[in-house]
Amino acid sequence: MNCRSEVLEVTVEGRQVEEAMLAVLHTVLLHRSTGKFHYKKEGTYSIGTVGTQDVDCDFIDFTYVRVSSDELDRALRKVVGEFKEGLGNSGGDGLGQMSEFYQKKKSRWPFSDECIPWEVWTVKVHVVALATEQERQICREKVGERLCEKVTNVVEVMNRHEYLPKMPTQSEVDNVFDTGLRDVQPYLYKISFQITDALGTSVTTTMRRLIKDTLAL
Amino acid sequence: METDLNSQDRKDLDKFIKFFALKTVQVIVQARLGEKICTRSSSSPTGSDWFNLAIKDIPEVTHEAKKALAGQLPAVGRSMCVEISLKTSEGDSMELEIWCLEMNEKCDKEIKVSYTVYNRLSLLLKSLLAITRVTPAYRLSRKQGHEYVILYRIYFGEVQLNGLGEGFQTVRVGTVGTPVGTITLSCAYRINLAFMSTRQFERTPPIMGIIIDHFVDRPYPSSSPMHPCNYRATGEDPGVAYPSVEDSQEVCTTSFSTSPPSQCVFTVTKAHFQTPTPVVTDTLRVPMAGLAFSHQLSSSRLSYQPAALGVGSADLAYPVVFAAGLNATHPHQLMVPGKEGGVPLAPSQPAHGAQADQERLATYTPSDGAHCAATPSSSEDTETVSNSSEGRASPRDVLETAFVRKVGAFVNKPINQVALTSLDIPFAMFAPKDLELEDTDPMVNPPDSPDPESPLQRSLHSDGSSGGSSGNTHDDFVMIDFKPAFSKDDILPMDLGTFYREFQNPPQLSSLSIDIGAQSMAEDLDSLPEKLAVHEKNVREFDAFVETLQ
Numbered sequence: 001m002n003c004r005s006e007v008l009e010v011t012v013e014g015r016q017v018e019e020a021m022l023a024v025l026h027t028v029l030l031h032r033s034t035g036k037f038h039y040k041k042e043g044t045y046s047i048g049t050v051g052t053q054d055v056d057c058d059f060i061d062f063t064y065v066r067v068s069s070d071e072l073d074r075a076l077r078k079v080v081g082e083f084k085e086g087l088g089n090s091g092g093d094g095l096g097q098m099s100e101f102y103q104k105k106k107s108r109w110p111f112s113d114e115c116i117p118w119e120v121w122t123v124k125v126h127v128v129a130l131a132t133e134q135e136r137q138i139c140r141e142k143v144g145e146r147l148c149e150k151v152t153n154v155v156e157v158m159n160r161h162e163y164l165p166k167m168p169t170q171s172e173v174d175n176v177f178d179t180g181l182r183d184v185q186p187y188l189y190k191i192s193f194q195i196t197d198a199l200g201t202s203v204t205t206t207m208r209r210l211i212k213d214t215l216a217l
Numbered sequence: 218m219e220t221d222l223n224s225q226d227r228k229d230l231d232k233f234i235k236f237f238a239l240k241t242v243q244v245i246v247q248a249r250l251g252e253k254i255c256t257r258s259s260s261s262p263t264g265s266d267w268f269n270l271a272i273k274d275i276p277e278v279t280h281e282a283k284k285a286l287a288g289q290l291p292a293v294g295r296s297m298c299v300e301i302s303l304k305t306s307e308g309d310s311m312e313l314e315i316w317c318l319e320m321n322e323k324c325d326k327e328i329k330v331s332y333t334v335y336n337r338l339s340l341l342l343k344s345l346l347a348i349t350r351v352t353p354a355y356r357l358s359r360k361q362g363h364e365y366v367i368l369y370r371i372y373f374g375e376v377q378l379n380g381l382g383e384g385f386q387t388v389r390v391g392t393v394g395t396p397v398g399t400i401t402l403s404c405a406y407r408i409n410l411a412f413m414s415t416r417q418f419e420r421t422p423p424i425m426g427i428i429i430d431h432f433v434d435r436p437y438p439s440s441s442p443m444h445p446c447n448y449r450a451t452g453e454d455p456g457v458a459y460p461s462v463e464d465s466q467e468v469c470t471t472s473f474s475t476s477p478p479s480q481c482v483f484t485v486t487k488a489h490f491q492t493p494t495p496v497v498t499d500t501l502r503v504p505m506a507g508l509a510f511s512h513q514l515s516s517s518r519l520s521y522q523p524a525a526l527g528v529g530s531a532d533l534a535y536p537v538v539f540a541a542g543l544n545a546t547h548p549h550q551l552m553v554p555g556k557e558g559g560v561p562l563a564p565s566q567p568a569h570g571a572q573a574d575q576e577r578l579a580t581y582t583p584s585d586g587a588h589c590a591a592t593p594s595s596s597e598d599t600e601t602v603s604n605s606s607e608g609r610a611s612p613r614d615v616l617e618t619a620f621v622r623k624v625g626a627f628v629n630k631p632i633n634q635v636a637l638t639s640l641d642i643p644f645a646m647f648a649p650k651d652l653e654l655e656d657t658d659p660m661v662n663p664p665d666s667p668d669p670e671s672p673l674q675r676s677l678h679s680d681g682s683s684g685g686s687s688g689n690t691h692d693d694f695v696m697i698d699f700k701p702a703f704s705k706d707d708i709l710p711m712d713l714g715t716f717y718r719e720f721q722n723p724p725q726l727s728s729l730s731i732d733i734g735a736q737s738m739a740e741d742l743d744s745l746p747e748k749l750a751v752h753e754k755n756v757r758e759f760d761a762f763v764e765t766l767q
Contacts, residue, residue, distance in 0.1 A: 030343050030347060031340060031347075034269065035260070035262065038261070046262040048258070048269065049259040049263060049269055049270065049271045050258050051255075051257040052256055053254065054253035054255065054350065061356070064350060065346045068256060147351075151347050151351045152348065152351060154347070158340060158343075158391070159391030161337060183260050184258050
């Protein structure tokens with residue numbers, strides 16, 4: 001099974017980095033989250049309800065929809081905040097390899113479980129510095145339009161109905177879904193990012209942020 | 218082509234499609250209400266949230282959708298469409314989007330209805346949630362209010378895209394294959410938001426009237442533009458009411474102000490809109506579909522806050538321009554000349570110019586009327602020109618009110634002509650306390666001005682140079698006679714005002730005259746070689762001149 005990969009590029013001003021990343025992240029996770037599974041007897045299960053809410057960006061003329069889950073939002077904001085800090089320190093562009101959806105394949109002891117990604121979203125962020133307020137205002141609008149296009153791209157990919165992991169049994173659910181959140185259940189994913197400086201070289205090593213890792217050895 | 222679906226699967230599929238259509242309408246309409254939507258996640262399944270998504274049901278919208286469907290389901294050739302349009306407070310409307318739920322013949326025979334189709338429909342609804350926020354109409358709907366409102370209309374049958382103007386774009390939200398066909402959800406949206414409004418209003422003016430209680434306290438926080446305001450059109454019989462007043466009141470008991478079906482275009486809380494019937498007719502468009510389907514029309518207002526309009530604005534035909542292109546983020550760039558509620562751009566400029574003209578009129582004697590008339594340039598400024606001419610008609614009155622005679626330094630008038638009644642006189646401490654001191658002080662009592670009085674002065678001083686302070690004691694406005702410091706009145710016996718008036722309109726430079734300007738650039742270029750040749754002959758003189766400078 002090949003992992004499908006999608007790449008999105010955005011050019012933003014420094015203070016727009018977080019919102020732009022969150023907009024893309026949340027749009028992806030909106031499509032890759034379900035309600036909480038409640039397994040019943042005989043292998044049947046019911047699914048909880050996913051709520052949504054609109055989020056207005058402060059620095060971009062854009063509104064995106066996210067899953068109504070504060071836990072998920074906090075987790076994403078934490079990662080995006082670290083990404084932005086890294087960008088701010090390096091002063092260069094950032095390559096955020098994010099939302100790597102994977103599923104685990106159980107291995108026998110002593111081997112650790114294998115994480116097999118099945119979908120990877122990569123967002124390349126180019127940061128520009130603007131001098132005047134007028135430029136910033138234009139940037140607000142332009143970035144808003146670009147994000148509209150990105151959301152459309154995401155939706156187009158999502159509706160291709162390509163490979164999705166099979167719905168797991170109760171014993172296998174943790175290999176497919178992140179069951180640690182209280183209100184929603186996204187597919188297992190991890191977010192990582194890479195910062196490149198102006199010269200294009202990798203300044204920091206890849207920093208991995210595992211949202212869920214049941215094998216914290 | 219249908220497969221051999223068992224009855225249960227067929228039943229389930231029909232139910233899924235029906236509720237998917239209803240939820241689609243809800244998502245679209247709620248996304249155009251003008252406010253942020255927020256629903257809560259629930260870990261426990263409630264059993265009532267279709268497609269595992271918390272999408273609230275606005276009863277009126279559900280009612281309209283069901284009426285439009287009339288028991289049918291989207292099928293091949295029968296699409297469910299939600300039309301989103303914009304309507305200005307002057308009654309002009311424009312279609313913004315058409316959302317289409319269609320079915321084609323491509324079947325997926327092997328797909329599981331109860332599981333895969335259901336989950337994919339859920340995914341499609343999520344996509345719809347995302348896409349409804351990225352089309353241009355979303356930004357417009359978030360800013361609806363006084364200038365315009367967003368309307369929706371649901372119809373069933375053939376898709377009608379004619380109202381979207383040229384060059385509309387489409388975005389496909391997604392598709393879901395089913396055993397009976399492939400469901401496709403797409404949106405066609407307008408690109409060209411320029412809107413020419415040249416209609417003569419045939420309705421009883423004023424169209425929207427004036428809000429009587431514009432600043433009424435709203436029952437809900439003012440952050441939500443959805444809340445209706447009490448409205449009553451002037452000149453309208455208060456007794457005229459729509460049959461569905463009860464519906465509108467019922468609507469308003471919920472926090473949404475969407476109007477009920479076709480009878481009421483605008484939803485009002487208590488005092489319903491007195492919009493005359495022709496308005497309703499205009500906004501309700503019957504799709505002239507060739508197929509005889511039942512199209513229950515409902516043109517419903519999502520939110521409306523009519524602005525205060527000038528009565529005369531209806532007679533003006535001006536282009537109403539929206540932010541063009543996809544960047545429809547500034548609906549307030551809407552130019553609605555004559556409106557008070559709008560935020561016009563260009564109309565405000567000539568208005569300011571006119572105001573500035575009038576201010577100038579108030580300051581200087583407009584002896585040259587052409588100066589004032591030359592300023593306005595746009596068509597709307599015919600009014601401002603007339604206003605300025607009216608201002609000119611009584612410039613002296615204006616001037617009289619503008620000037621205050623004060624005692625100031627270097628005043629070139631005998632002190633006995635100066636009114637001392639004004640308390641806020643500049644340099645009051647230097648003002649002479651008694652005449653004896655003033656007489657001996659040339660600074661305070663300079664020689665009399667020998668200049669002839671200007672028309673201005675004549676108009677303000679009927680008693681000429683005489684007239685003591687007593688005559689001016691009770692005057693509210695006194696002429697001030699400026700004598701600029703160090704001005705010499707022996708060479709040119711005039712004051713600053715006279716000087717300005719005389720040299721206000723210098724002759725136009727010859728280089729700017731029409732004759733010169735009529736010469737083409739080519740002629741100018743042609744004459745350059747000759748000029749250069751002449752200059753080259755005089756090179757030695759130029760060099761000698763330069764040397765003298767060094």
